[in-house]
Amino acid sequence: MARKKANPAKKEAAVKRTEAPAAAAVEEKSVEVQTVPAAEAKKPKTKAAASTESAPAAQEKKTGAKETTPAESVPAAEAKKPVSKRAPAIKKTDPTQEETAPAAEKKEIVAKKTAATEKKVTSAPEEAAPAEREAVSVVEETIPVVEEAAPVYEISNLPRRSVAFIGSECHPFVKTGGLGDVMYALPRELVRLNCDVRVILPRYACIPQEYQDKMIYRGEFYMDMGLTNRNYYVGIMEYVWDGVVYDFIDNQEFFSAGNPYLNLVDDIPRYCFFSKAALAALNYMNWIPDIIHCHDWQAGLVPVYLRTLFKDTPVGRARSILTIHNLRFQGIYNIPTIQYWSGLPNEVFNMGALQQDWVNANMLKGGLAYADRITTVSGTYAHEIQTAEYGERLEDHLRYHSGKLRGIVNGIDYGMWNPETDPALAVNYGLGNVLDHKMENKLALQRELGLEQDEGKFVIGLISRLTNQKGLDLVSAIIAQVLDGNTQVVVLGTGDKQYEDTFRYYENTYRGTFSACIQYDEARAHRIYAGADALLVPSRFEPCGLTQLNAMHYGTIPIVRETGGLKDTVEPYNEYTGDGNGFTFDRYEAGLLLDAINRAKTLYFTNRYHWDEVVQRDMAKDVSWENSARQYKNLYLELTPW
Ligand code: ADP
Ligand code: GLC
Numbered sequence: 001m002a003r004k005k006a007n008p009a010k011k012e013a014a015v016k017r018t019e020a021p022a023a024a025a026v027e028e029k030s031v032e033v034q035t036v037p038a039a040e041a042k043k044p045k046t047k048a049a050a051s052t053e054s055a056p057a058a059q060e061k062k063t064g065a066k067e068t069t070p071a072e073s074v075p076a077a078e079a080k081k082p083v084s085k086r087a088p089a090i091k092k093t094d095p096t097q098e099e100t101a102p103a104a105e106k107k108e109i110v111a112k113k114t115a116a117t118e119k120k121v122t123s124a125p126e127e128a129a130p131a132e133r134e135a136v137s138v139v140e141e142t143i144p145v146v147e148e149a150a151p152v153y154e155i156s157n158l159p160r161r162s163v164a165f166i167g168s169e170c171h172p173f174v175k176t177g178g179l180g181d182v183m184y185a186l187p188r189e190l191v192r193l194n195c196d197v198r199v200i201l202p203r204y205a206c207i208p209q210e211y212q213d214k215m216i217y218r219g220e221f222y223m224d225m226g227l228t229n230r231n232y233y234v235g236i237m238e239y240v241w242d243g244v245v246y247d248f249i250d251n252q253e254f255f256s257a258g259n260p261y262l263n264l265v266d267d268i269p270r271y272c273f274f275s276k277a278a279l280a281a282l283n284y285m286n287w288i289p290d291i292i293h294c295h296d297w298q299a300g301l302v303p304v305y306l307r308t309l310f311k312d313t314p315v316g317r318a319r320s321i322l323t324i325h326n327l328r329f330q331g332i333y334n335i336p337t338i339q340y341w342s343g344l345p346n347e348v349f350n351m352g353a354l355q356q357d358w359v360n361a362n363m364l365k366g367g368l369a370y371a372d373r374i375t376t377v378s379g380t381y382a383h384e385i386q387t388a389e390y391g392e393r394l395e396d397h398l399r400y401h402s403g404k405l406r407g408i409v410n411g412i413d414y415g416m417w418n419p420e421t422d423p424a425l426a427v428n429y430g431l432g433n434v435l436d437h438k439m440e441n442k443l444a445l446q447r448e449l450g451l452e453q454d455e456g457k458f459v460i461g462l463i464s465r466l467t468n469q470k471g472l473d474l475v476s477a478i479i480a481q482v483l484d485g486n487t488q489v490v491v492l493g494t495g496d497k498q499y500e501d502t503f504r505y506y507e508n509t510y511r512g513t514f515s516a517c518i519q520y521d522e523a524r525a526h527r528i529y530a531g532a533d534a535l536l537v538p539s540r541f542e543p544c545g546l547t548q549l550n551a552m553h554y555g556t557i558p559i560v561r562e563t564g565g566l567k568d569t570v571e572p573y574n575e576y577t578g579d580g581n582g583f584t585f586d587r588y589e590a591g592l593l594l595d596a597i598n599r600a601k602t603l604y605f606t607n608r609y610h611w612d613e614v615v616q617r618d619m620a621k622d623v624s625w626e627n628s629a630r631q632y633k634n635l636y637l638e639l640t641p642w
Helices: 008-029 058-064 071-079 102-119 178-192 209-213 264-285 304-307 333-344 362-372 379-384 395-400 434-449 472-482 497-508 523-532 549-555 565-567 590-606 607-620 626-639
Strands: 161-166 197-204 216-224 229-240 244-250 292-293 319-324 332-334 360-362 373-376 405-407 458-463 487-492 513-516 536-537 556-563 583-585
Touching: 008 497, 071 197, 071 523, 071 536, 102 161, 161 178, 161 264, 161 626, 178 244, 178 292, 178 556, 178 626, 197 264, 209 229, 229 264, 244 264, 264 292, 264 332, 264 333, 264 362, 292 304, 292 395, 292 626, 304 319, 304 362, 319 626, 332 333, 332 487, 333 360, 333 434, 333 458, 362 395, 373 379, 373 626, 379 405, 379 458, 395 607, 434 458, 434 487, 434 523, 434 607, 458 590, 472 487, 472 497, 472 590, 487 497, 487 523, 523 549, 536 549, 549 556, 549 607, 556 590, 556 607
Parallel strands: 161 197, 161 292, 197 244, 292 319, 319 373, 373 405, 458 487, 458 536, 487 513, 536 556, 556 583
Antiparallel strands: 216 229, 229 244, 332 360
16 A cells, blocks of 8 residues: 555654764663564573664664663663662663563563563554453552652542653643643642642653753663664653652653754654553662543544553553643654654544544544543533634544543642732732732833833733634734723744734834743743733634633733633623633633623722722632642543442
8 A cells, every 4th residue: 555655755854863963872871782583582681782783673663672772781871870779779671561570581571571562453443441450550650759858748638649741841840831830730749639649741851951960870771663673762850849749751862952843754653652661660670650640632643552562561550641732733744754753553544543544544533543531621612623624624523532531620720820829920819909019010010011110000911822722813913902992012022034024013103012031031921921811812713721720819800802711711701790810801812802701891980989999809810720630530531449
């Protein structure tokens, strides 16, 4: 079949691009790396140090089983590393295999496992994860790696479950949007609900040095990848913080860029590598979670790997959940390229799973097919994505899997977002003194941004990635009408050049009343949440949205479009009853956005007493993670009912 043939040009380019650094990495480590063909595994092996022996492609494709660095070479290899004294003894093992047999027996087990896996054919995705899978006991890490003393939590009496989070960003290490917030906050909340959580992330070079310095070396191994005929270094660097263990997958070849997302040509191989390495690392560490909770397309292949190449390995016992934070990004590329990098068997490249059309494969689509449960980040978005308008061409697939799809709305971390203690603010405040102190923050913000300092002005903030998703064309269309002499607008964001330039243009045109901060600045974002009166979120679509939650918690009233999580979290202000949390509009039209802004202004300028009531109501609203984390915990328990 034509589509099975790898595109030779692409393949060659891809190999070329990655060859040199990996070879260097192998040499530096001075370790033996080789793949054990099943038939030969029992034979004793001797290989020169620093060599990489590739297995036949067919072999690699199947299990990734190979002999790893001999135990004797470990001390030497490790001597070069900044290993903490408290780090556990590192055992070099094959991460795709059980770690129960004594060293001498290991090769034989590897061989048996390899042969067994070779014979098994992956079943169709709908059958691949039967609900009646047997419950299994958890193998816990016996030697805890504790770098910082974990605080004492009020541990709930809910049953304990272990969860591995796998995703591409996490505050404060790396964050481009709300995914980073969720990967930070939800694990911490789950710890309080008696979960044992490990977060697995790429070790990007852009992670700030202060965190790089805190990581300790946890181990390393080599892993084959798809049809590349190469073994790739996988290092594990660990950081334990507030009860959550963060494991960073290290490979300079894939993660040395300054940004987590580059372009699909680079991102497809790096996230194929990351998804496979994350599972192999769990096996390597012998930390087998009850639940593997994956996030977005970058971890989309994890559920597929789990039920195919890893199904007969220890981690294959885990149940998987895939959370959609943003359906717009799916990891789509031509089939040969994804086959080449992932090494997934042909069976998964069918229309029920990875195959998108005659040409392309879709990593998220495959994950959705194989995951035991799918969640997304609000109830409304869970419905919307099953429609043509919001389904991003996956609506049929999602409707097919709707039985395992659920919406759980995000929250915000009250430690990270707390106006009473926030170090970024000019003046801290709480529910009791918001009306006095918010004004001081407004004046400080105006000063900071070079706006006219006037507490009587209505200040509207917008904090956003500047992309087509966020409704910025609506904002741009009405700026002239919004800036009526009593209103100021502050935009903080980076993204598409077209929007960056538009907002720069407005700043030039309306100096003193319009501020365009084309930058990513966490502390400034906090000051805008505190100093603005209202925050705009007019999104075209919004799976959940966190900026409206941050705003409400800081007493800043959201003006939002009724879509996705915005609809679920902002109750429209009712001028007759005085109820509600913000101002909303439904259809995606600039006139309706302007109308919502004008309604907000009218209340602000003509009925400040009622405006202030909404401010206080919003600050008192529960937008924490507590309730939503419980729903995730219940989902975990539903999947592991022992
Ligand atoms: P998305 O994930 O689609 O970008 P969310 O509303 O879920 O949108 O999350 C955005 C997160 O990123 C919020 O925490 C917001 O404060 C933050 N953020 C967005 N842009 C910036 C920026 N330019 N500077 C600082 N923080 C930003
Ligand atoms: C995505 C969505 C956003 C959501 C965030 C965290 O980036 O665009 O709506 O809040 O993920 O789930």
